[in-house]
Amino acid sequence: MLKEIFIIGIGGEGAQTIGEILSISACIKNFATSFYPFYGSQMRGGESGCIIKIDTEGNDITNPTINIPDDFLILNDAFFDKYKKFASDTSKYYQIDNSNIKNKNIKLLKKYIDESKLFDEETIINAIKEKFKKEETYNKVIEVYKNEL
16 A cells, blocks of 8 residues: 655644654664655745655655545644645545644644554654664653653
């Protein structure tokens, strides 16, 4: 199964982090994956996002771009408006309504994993450890991930 995921936010919100954790999770499971980050032209407060492709059957991914995402993870509505034209009737949307929540990206990742069942919790935890390396840091992120909204 090929899963195409589009993540959009503002620079500094953590869209890239979510994408990296999902890609690392795919590697842990020996799935084919691609991670394609993109950034807006603004120095601060510009759009930041990424496109993730995961093939659970191990087929090669030859093109990192997508035409119609299966899932949108939305950290910021303003920039999402620009990209929603790529959605289809079957695209699914994931976001957290409270824009002032701390660690919003990790909470959104948790919501996505809980609802999509793309990976099990152990895989995500191992990916967080791989991404953050330092025990003190990854323990904080794991604690945020495991706590409810």
